[in-house]
Amino acid sequence: MQTLSMALRLNNTPVELINTLQTIALAGKDIDFKLRQGSLGGVLGSAGNQNVQGETQKKLDVISNDLLKKVLLECGSVRAIASEEEETYVEGPKDGSYLVNFDPLDGSSNIDINAMVGTIFSIYPDQSTPLSEASFLQPGNNQVAAGYILYGPSTMLVLTTGQGVQMFTLDPAMGEFILTSDQVKVSEQTQEFAINMSNQRFWAEPMQNYIGDLLAGKEGKRAKNFNMRWVAAMVGDVHRVLCRGGLFTYPWDSREPNKAGKLRLMYEANPMSFLIEQAGGLSWTDSERILSIQPTAIHQRVPVILGSSEEVKQCLKSHGVTI
Template sequence: MSNLNLTQYLQQQSGHLTPELAQVIETIAATCNTIDQALQKGALAGILGSAENENVQGETQKKLDVISNDYLIDALKVHPHVGGLASEELDDFTPAQANGKYLVLFDPLDGSSNIDINMCVGTIFSILPAKNTVTQAADFMQAGTEQVAAGYVLYGPSTMLALTVGNGVAFFTFDPESQQFILTADQVKVSEETQEFAINASNQRHWEQPVKRYIDELLAGKTSVRAKDFNMRWVACMVGDIHRILCRGGIFLYPYDLKDPKKAGRLRLMYEANPMSMLIEQAGGASTTGRVRILDIQPTELHQRVPVIIGSKQEVELVTSYH
């Protein structure tokens, strides 16, 4: 693998993105480096623990949720090419530059329940075209197929950026010496077959029958119609689970369940499901709600939730067929 840094890679992708979009992506990556530095200090900087308030989702925020959100807002709202921002942590959108060409949506710190136990967390981002000056939430209501770029940064043993600009998926690893993201894998592919699955099994009693049937078959292993054994993996951080699938295949399910029938799903369409679906599809995988392709969903609100079944194509198609 060549030692291309992120800037050089984006220059090589000039047929798939504008110079303005490249600059937005570089700003996101640089801000994630700042978030990473805060995470590295952890308890030393007094940034662990609860912020003692709730976000728009009704979830208790961690201090680093708030810090990460502020870093991204501050860096992007003054960016000349960003027309507006939306964060999973904030009730409303944030207007930016009147002539900005792009909208950025993000989950500033996915898996934040892992922060205080020093487990992996990540930042997820989605970039849409700004079709006019941003004045209302409706300006963000574009299907996932409209995304011009998507990615995540995984803060793990090494800090990694996964990125797509619509021309496959590339991995970059942050080099602490050069302070740059260096290309370490290009045209990443998700294997069509797998023997790994990720699901929160504590919700089993609330699942719909198609998901119960599918998981029962996996758990029965060689004795079932699947005729092979499966392993369950669950990181409690979507970035970590999706990164594993991009590296070695698998399927991740956060399906619709009857625990709270009023909620269509657990994960947010605009901040989590859409960007991850673009990445997985660009790597040859698939992503559905169990009933429809996620990227085809027309959003109706900024914080819309959807069920997510995502990963190796054969498995996603099988469980979707059970619905």
């Protein structure tokens, strides 16, 4: 039985990176406890504010963000953080080695109905002096670690340090994350996809055509039936892909300027893409590999197509892209 720290040491993970990952795991345990209190802890409902994205904040958005920010900037290994809930980066000790991006509570609209939510994180080396926003604008290929904590029927930490994907399950009795799946692989083929169908009328024609082919099932040009799933939290949909294959996509639509997409590159698309690629899958926009994108802003948005490699290729083919 391997705890998180044991598994990281066996992978020869640098000590400061182990410290950073253990700090995130510790914060995850605290967030998990607050979520399980629910109404008893007075943490449900709206905080009455909007974040920098213009989205209504839930109380636990704010609580989770403040908790992660505090513990990461105090752990000694982190130079600065950037969060979905912060307008710009927040600086910590000057001798920290890493920059951490995070979405403190992905899928927070699910909180009040007791459905799946999670914390997504991405860790980069600090490569610049002095520190500035440009320090964070590194392509996803530069990530040294990434992952998420999924708060569901069991609480799971899923991560990669570039040596494959590992899944840890929180043992409530021990208070430790225990390794439960090692070297996770995404199946190449799938008959399952996840997309928010309520936006269908706004999609570009290539995505309309691709999804139409999936919905046509065995009688259509793909000649097989597909199941559609949608958790409304990226962590839940990506976790399903890692566990049993599938395709997850959040395409750009006609309401968004410059085909920007909805999901944030630095703390949603990049960490999930790192995980998916480490598990043998693919992760692209409708035109380029996500981990190769040079960011231009901390809160930059991109369209996302990720999951089982052969199905991602099929989707890209509908967009005129062959890989």
